[in-house]
Amino acid sequence: MAPHRAARQVMETLAARIARKKQELQAAAPRIALAMATAGLSLVRLRIERDGLPGKSYSTLTVPTFLFYNRTLNAGGRAYIKQNKRGTWGALRGAQGLPSDRVTLGYTNRMWNSLTATGSGATGTVFTARVVSTDREGADRVRYNRARYGDFLQPNAAETKRLGLSAEREITRILQSP
Structure with missing residues (x-):
């Protein structure tokens, strides 16, 4: 086989693999976004229950x-x-x-128990998920607490880093799979 022909076959094989991995990543992106939102909610809740809201009493x-x-x-x-x-x-x-x-926002835990992560769509290649309340009472409590304490559901820097590493591991796993 001629060298240029072999190189072309390698390039075509590589291009096909890149296209396949791109499709796999796009198919996995909604699941990864949802997993990050779910894990983020869990991390935030655990931190607030353990440490309370920073500076609040x-x-x-x-x-x-x-x-x-x-x-x-x-x-x-x-x-x-x-x-x-x-x-x-x-x-x-x-x-x-x-x-x-410490302020844990968990007197009855109705607010915490009403929160769940849900996929919220995609814009181009950016997939998003968000945390929402599953009932009116929980949503009202989130609104009240957000007005009083700010965006308490936002992960802190350490939690954001942990979530990013988790997503990175999943992306790497997809890229390295045959």
């Missing part, structure tokens, strides 16, 4: 405890209200066995 302003009456989760909360004429939201949380030293 419960108010030390005391209010009449009867205002908490219909908000109690257990007997500890009801006992706190009975024993105290005035109290704080943090103290009520502590009486019920919940963290009171």
Whole structure:
């Protein structure tokens, strides 16, 4: 076989492989975006539950405890209200066995449990996914907390790096597969 003919076959084979890998990457992109959004939500929730919102704490302003009456989760909360004429939201949380030293946005966990990741489409070759609430109450709580605390669902730098490395590993796996 002539050298130029062999080179052309190699180039055609390489071009076909590149085209195939491009198709595989485009087919996997929505799944990768969704996996990143899902993992990102999990990382953010775990961090907030563990560490609380940075720089945020419960108010030390005391209010009449009867205002908490219909908000109690257990007997500890009801006992706190009975024993105290005035109290704080943090103290009520502590009486019920919940963290009171940090804001975790998880009193009933309805907001957290309503959140899910969903694919939101593509623009050219950029595929996106987003975190949404599955019900009105959860969406209202997200809006309220976002207005109060800012974009608390945004991954921090370490979480963003971890998510990027995960996506990079999946892309590398696709590229290196036969």
